[in-house]
Amino acid sequence: MLGVIHSIQTKQLELHNYVHTMNIYPNELVIFVCMLRDQAKLIHQLGSIQIDLTFKRVKGNINEFEINSYNTEHKLILSYARVYTNVTTAEGYQQLFTELFNVIKNLTGQAVKFRHIDGNGIGCIIGDLDPAQAKGLGLFLQSKDTHKDWETHLQYILNHVLSILNAPSIGELEKIFYTLEQLEESKIKEWIRYYRQPYVLASLNLNASKIDPEIWASSANNTNVAEAAHALANREGKHLKLLTAII
Structure with missing residues (x-):
């Protein structure tokens, strides 16, 4: 510094x-x-x-x-x-x-x-x-x-973006997208087009997914496992050379 x-x-x-x-x-x-x-x-x-x-x-x-x-x-x-x-x-x-x-x-x-x-x-x-x-x-x-x-x-x-995860029905999801569309911003519309893709939306909300609800409910809803894995790897140090990190 x-x-x-x-x-x-x-x-x-x-x-x-x-x-x-x-x-x-x-x-x-x-x-x-x-x-x-x-x-x-x-x-x-x-x-x-x-x-x-x-x-x-x-x-x-x-x-x-x-x-x-x-x-x-x-x-x-x-x-x-x-x-x-x-x-x-x-x-x-x-x-x-x-x-x-x-x-x-x-x-x-x-x-x-x-x-x-x-x-x-x-x-x-x-x-x-x-x-x-x-x-x-x-x-x-x-x-x-x-x-x-x-x-x-x-x-x-922020609320309309984050609420996609918790929308209780497909109808509620469409209401969220409709509200965002009213902002009439091209960049937001690009974002909506991306998240409206069936496979993307299905990865975010149970109501748009074909995964069995019991499996969905029993799966982690956060990245704590991945974060923990990062933390374990980082115990060996940070900013290592690639070869050292691989070893």
Whole structure:
């Protein structure tokens, strides 16, 4: 981290145009927000974003948090911002989202808008959000609109996506897709087309699946087993050479 800070302060490698916050807090929370001005401008044009946290890309306890969106014209997932952080708590994620969107505002002179708050802007956030991430996002949104609590904010921007898992019938699933379609965002419609595919939907909801209900009920509904396997493998170390990892 000291090398990055030195490069920014001495304006080496043009990193000062890319790394905009380098905050290390007394509680050891680290948040480095990285994006180009042109990337920040494009975020204002998005109706939906995808959030992804990548583990172990950086040595140590720093992870990479990305803001992405699917570009239908080029058929690519494009990255608009990266945040390097060791955040693990809801309060930490609230700070992360606050700093991220403050950087966008500072670079473009315009605050990012959210449809359920401002009437236009980002209407849907897609991502594998764990409880801390979700609450942190909700707390950030609550700071922008205190008339709703953080859980209510999430219902406006996340609930319809997550509720696919728990919809009690095919009819309810169709209602969810219909509600999302009313946002009239091309990227969200691309998302709907993907998740409406029978095999994809069947992997998410029992009512769309041909798996025996008893088998479905007895199967794990989370990835704890896989996560445990990762944890066991990681006891041998991280960022190993491929050959060492295979052995």
